Amino acid sequence: MAHGAHRTPLLPPRPDLALARDCEQCLGWGTVVTRDGHHELCHTCQPGPAEGAARTPCS
Numbered sequence: 001m002a003h004g005a006h007r008t009p010l011l012p013p014r015p016d017l018a019l020a021r022d023c024e025q026c027l028g029w030g031t032v033v034t035r036d037g038h039h040e041l042c043h044t045c046q047p048g049p050a051e052g053a054a055r056t057p058c059s
């Protein structure tokens with residue numbers, strides 16, 4: 001029982017669920033699963049992890 005069969009996927013940065021609520025791409029999750037089984041921010045409703053700081057909805 002030394003092998004960890006259950007791999008813990010990398011958790012994506014917290015998506016904005018308010019933006020994802022009406023998104024049909026991610027069904028409100030804010031993240032999508034790639035073909036490799038990784039979770040990524042939904043490109044449809046999420047601004048993106050890198051350029052997210054550039055756009056601030058309300059400050």
Ligand SMILES: [Zn+2]
Nearest residue numbers: 023026042045
């Ligand atoms: Zn989405």
